[in-house]
Amino acid sequence: MRFGNQTRDERSFEQALIASARHDPGPADVEAEWAKLAGSISEASRAVAFDGHRANSGELDAGPRPPALPAAGAVFRAAGAKAGAYLLLGLVAGSAATAIVLRGQPRAPLITSVVPASSSVALSTRPATTTYDSVGVHAEPAAANPPPRGSGHEPRLVRRTASVGMTLGKSNSPPQERLSDQVRSVDAAMGALQAGALGEAVRLVNRFHVDFPHGVLAPDAELVAIEALAEARETSKLTERAERFFESNPNDPHSARVRRLLDDVAEQEKMRSQSGGVGSLLP
Amino acid sequence: MPRPNAPASPNAKVTMDLRGLFDSYYGRVWRLLRRLGVPTAQLDDAAQEVFWVAAGRLADINPGSEHAFLYGVAMRTALRFMRRESSAPVCDTDPLPQLVDAAPSPQDQVEQAQARRILDEVLRGMPVELRTVFVLHEIEEVEITKIAEIEGIPTGTVNSRLRRAREMFSTICRRFQSAVRREQESR
Numbered sequence: 001m002r003f004g005n006q007t008r009d010e011r012s013f014e015q016a017l018i019a020s021a022r023h024d025p026g027p028a029d030v031e032a033e034w035a036k037l038a039g040s041i042s043e044a045s046r047a048v049a050f051d052g053h054r055a056n057s058g059e060l061d062a063g064p065r066p067p068a069l070p071a072a073g074a075v076f077r078a079a080g081a082k083a084g085a086y087l088l089l090g091l092v093a094g095s096a097a098t099a100i101v102l103r104g105q106p107r108a109p110l111i112t113s114v115v116p117a118s119s120s121v122a123l124s125t126r127p128a129t130t131t132y133d134s135v136g137v138h139a140e141p142a143a144a145n146p147p148p149r150g151s152g153h154e155p156r157l158v159r160r161t162a163s164v165g166m167t168l169g170k171s172n173s174p175p176q177e178r179l180s181d182q183v184r185s186v187d188a189a190m191g192a193l194q195a196g197a198l199g200e201a202v203r204l205v206n207r208f209h210v211d212f213p214h215g216v217l218a219p220d221a222e223l224v225a226i227e228a229l230a231e232a233r234e235t236s237k238l239t240e241r242a243e244r245f246f247e248s249n250p251n252d253p254h255s256a257r258v259r260r261l262l263d264d265v266a267e268q269e270k271m272r273s274q275s276g277g278v279g280s281l282l283p
Numbered sequence: 284m285p286r287p288n289a290p291a292s293p294n295a296k297v298t299m300d301l302r303g304l305f306d307s308y309y310g311r312v313w314r315l316l317r318r319l320g321v322p323t324a325q326l327d328d329a330a331q332e333v334f335w336v337a338a339g340r341l342a343d344i345n346p347g348s349e350h351a352f353l354y355g356v357a358m359r360t361a362l363r364f365m366r367r368e369s370s371a372p373v374c375d376t377d378p379l380p381q382l383v384d385a386a387p388s389p390q391d392q393v394e395q396a397q398a399r400r401i402l403d404e405v406l407r408g409m410p411v412e413l414r415t416v417f418v419l420h421e422i423e424e425v426e427i428t429k430i431a432e433i434e435g436i437p438t439g440t441v442n443s444r445l446r447r448a449r450e451m452f453s454t455i456c457r458r459f460q461s462a463v464r465r466e467q468e469s470r
Contacts, residue, residue, distance in 0.1 A: 009460075010453070010456065010457055010460065013456055013460060014452065014453060014456050016398055017398055017399075017401060017402040017405065017456065018402070018421055018422055019398075020395045020396075020398035020399045020402055021314070021318055021399060021402055021422045022422065023395050024314045024317070024399055026310035026311075026313050026314050027309065027310060027313045027326070027327065027330070030305075030306075030309050030310065033309060033327060033330065033331065034302070034305055034306075034309070036327075036331060037301075037305065037331055037334050037335065037338070040331070040335065041335075041338060
């Protein structure tokens with residue numbers, strides 16, 4: 001039998017081929033691909049934050065560069081890293097509908113809950129992350145390529161990329177642990193630290209952990225406490241807290257900063273012990 | 284998860300997120316890229332590119348037109364990847380010898396995977412503009428008007444390309460079947 005110019009055999013062969021495409025199982029590991037994409041976006045946001053900080057401090061053309069993006073970011077590289085990232089972040093922030101935190105591991109960021117724009121203190125018209133003028137940039141590409149110590153390029157405290165308006169996945173936090181509340185809490189601790197109220201900063205971080213036992217900003221909060229302890233020269237508490245930090249956040253980009261703080265304090269302690277020394281500055 | 288044909292609502296845009304888009308469409312986009320001719324080794328990168336673009340343009344994607352947007356980006360991405368792949372066969376090459384060697388007796392319904400390999404070879408024997416329309420309509424079951432929208436061409440052109448694509452697809456398939464028969468007879 002013929003169908004137009006085709007025999008039944010020819011027709012069924014074509015149909016079988018087309019049907020085979022509809023049964024294509026597709027990619028092997030979608031989750032891994034998602035992690036790759038989220039990692040690329042995370043890298044991009046860090047690159048923007050890093051360059052943003054350096055631009056603010058007039059150091060854009062000097063110092064270390066963020067790490068190269070993974071293969072999946074080829075288009076990003078091709079389009080020009082910074083411009084692409086600004087475009088990306090600007091556009092998604094423009095929707096002002098959700099907020100994200102891209103955390104830790106370059107290829108497997110943890111994700112936050114959705115936060116209505118109206119209730120999020122983090123949403124901002126500033127590109128990329130909101131950094132703290134005097135102390136902040138989310139620039140721990142330093143973990144891979146740390147700036148020279150004492151160069152003045154070392155990033156200190158960082159607020160996570162909570163200003164970016166996009167949700168990249170499901171939250172691990174209970175719904176009551178709203179990102180906006182966490183940001184507010186970390187802000188308060190940061191404010192205390194900046195004001196030199198070191199004990200208050202530590203207290204506020206401890207409060208953060210009570211209020212948000214699963215908080216996605218816990219590493220950020222903890223870094224504030226560690227900074228405060230380092231500044232207060234509370235060596236034993238600092239060491240204890242830093243060790244806990246490494247255990248709880250083995251791949252967190254803040255790890256490099258924490259290690260540097262430990263090294264700095266150890267060095268200062270050594271010098272102090274040689275010259276008579278001063279005790280803790282905490283009240 | 285966003286539904287491709289979900290009615291637009293004021294909150295739909297707000298709730299649509301990249302993760303949802305990715306979960307809903309990554310597999311489809313990946314398969315589309317494969318059918319359009321992106322080499323297997325580059326499929327993951329190509330699919331990543333599509334969603335990278337989508338991530339930057341989430342705010343521009345209207346609810347209900349996610350698949351049209353993604354397919355459009357996928358098409359352009361596929362073209363870029365195929366251009367990069369200078370060694371890829373073009374429409375005027377003859378894929379038959381390779382097919383005969385690689386695919387024993389597809390008429391007896393070999394495994395689906397083997398059938399897909401043949402399909403991809405057949406599609407690769409078609410010019411890109413015909414292949415694209417054919418894949419979108421015959422495999423992805425996208426309507427003619429949508430294809431026109433995605434491609435940015437009149438529906439008449441889509442219809443004409445589709446007709447030529449079907450003819451060409453049939454021709455290549457017939458040639459392939461003949462080659463297989465000859466191969467079997469010679470054994």
